Amino acid sequence: MSIFINKETRLLIQGITGRDGSFHAKQMLSYGTKVVAGVTPGKGGQLFEGLVPVFNTVAEGVAEAAANTAVIYVPAAAAASAIFEAVDAGLGLVVCITEGIPVLDMTKVIPFVHERGARLIGPNCPGLISPSQSKVGIIPGNICTPGKIGVVSRSGTLTYEIIHQLSTQGFGQSTCVGIGGDPIIGTSFIHCLSAFEADAETEAVVMIGEIGGTDEQLAAEFVKGGMTKPVVGFIAGQTAPPGRRMGHAGAIISGSSGTAAEKMRALAAAGIGVMKRPADVVPLLKERL
């Protein structure tokens, strides 16, 4: 199986006619994702690539195409509103790829998502992929192979690097989830770890964290207390100076808190195999499987 997305995922793409949205819509279609609807206000009635009906609103797309998942590619200025719209239309899973959403907008989005019982992944994330079943987002499909390793990460290309290591050394993936590099995100490491723990197909999990915040430490506590499957972890930013935002809005050491060293200690204390570098992922998994 997989977590969050599978063959039953019926995807609606917000911003399907935009530059990024249209490029990735084609990628997802060719990967085999069931893209059932697109939304661009004012372009309702068109057919994207002669194939996917475009609607003016998410509610119409849900009503007429029975979408159950949304992915958002709209520009940052409109992205918070796009999340509200998708959740308001009753979608249970909303994946926001957009980078650059003001964090104060997210403080308003999150309570709304919780109230409606929806799951938001991201923002500022590469989305997720359950190899050979469904791809929602921008993770390159060609580097993934189906298998039994769950991957959860705050990063984009670093995740691809790890997936590449796994695939080329014979370790396929059940689902790879990019949870996003922003300070306030909808889905945490813990949500993903607990879903992987419950997923019959997943045998081990790779978690890729980075400096900033305490999400990795909380995840370590969770692993210690409730996880039976082996976990290996990596923390990026061991050489990052304090007080500087390392590209991701959330990757910042505040004072003395959120350092890589502190997170690596927490992972090790929870029995998680701590990678010193990306190439350690397969040897560490082999030790634990």
Next chain:
Amino acid sequence: MNLHEYQAREILQRHGIPMPAAAVAASPEEARAIAARLGGGGKVVVKAQVHAGGRGKAGGVRLASGAAEAAAAATQILGMTIKGLPVHKVLVTPAAEIASESYVGIIVDRASQRPVLMVSPAGGIDIEQVAAQTPQQIYRLAIDPRFGLLPHQALGLGFKLYPGLGAARAAADIMQKLAVAVYAVGASLAEINPLVTTPDGAVVALDAKIVVDDNELERRPEIAALRDATAEAPSEVAARKAGLTFIKLEGTVGCCVNGAGLAMATMDLVKYYGGAPANFLDIGGSSNPQKVVDALEIITADPNVKAILFNIFGGITRCDDVANGIVQATSRFPLRVPLIVRLTGTNEREAVEILTKAGYSALTDMDEAVKQAVERAA
């Protein structure tokens, strides 16, 4: 984006938060005039306007008696360098008589996913220090963004600072105005430290610090206009203009990577193999060749750089775009240091061909590339 104290003061004053009079000076003469005008011949404080903590310890805050001393203090502070940043402006303000000092701040908190109001009767010192030494002296409240900071919540915290109703109400009023200011300017942090009471019982904000979320700047041009590029490292200003994220470090291996996480992991791997990264540089997702040219220009401007390492994992980024950028850049300005390129992913084969034709070798393994870069930089 960090605002200067004088800019943060203007914002808080505009929101009705009481603060003593002050003005900003770029020369000793201006400082003298402000001291004479606002200080009435009495004591004034002259404060360096610089984006660095610990300016007091560094000698960037001086007490002066009268206008002549204020000019002398300004002479000493202007032109100082605090933590590598030059001081171009000072704030001049009459020295306040202080009966008590406390702390009021709002920070967008990751764990609760809300803005959190923090107050402490232990003001005037770094709040991190208070958190470490006397955490029981900090009171926190998560603000529900749908309702804002409610009056009873603010008053409850006001009483944590001052036992009397008058001062507690005054502090609560300031907290509510601060919460409004946070959303009005898009702040990720807004701090008053210290919030003081004067001998006559007034509650006033003596200092102001605001950090604006960079993601707010596009929709708030009036806040974006407050950016002081002279207070930042020139290489970082150039990178921002080119649409790159760049942070200068002290090492010798120049790094150019696509994606922030991979960029950090690359720097870490440089250290793992015994080297030291000269910078963090993320060329972003959809790289065009021009970005690579700009990136190389910024990296090579650093005289400490002894080798340049490219680490590209092609997803949306096409490896051949990056390869073309490298060839374009190096034909315009020849490199004086070795270049090590690692590319894998989208259009990797085309990229290797482009680079080989231009006389560069391209690797596909990250560890191998980093090892070579560290060796060549040694």
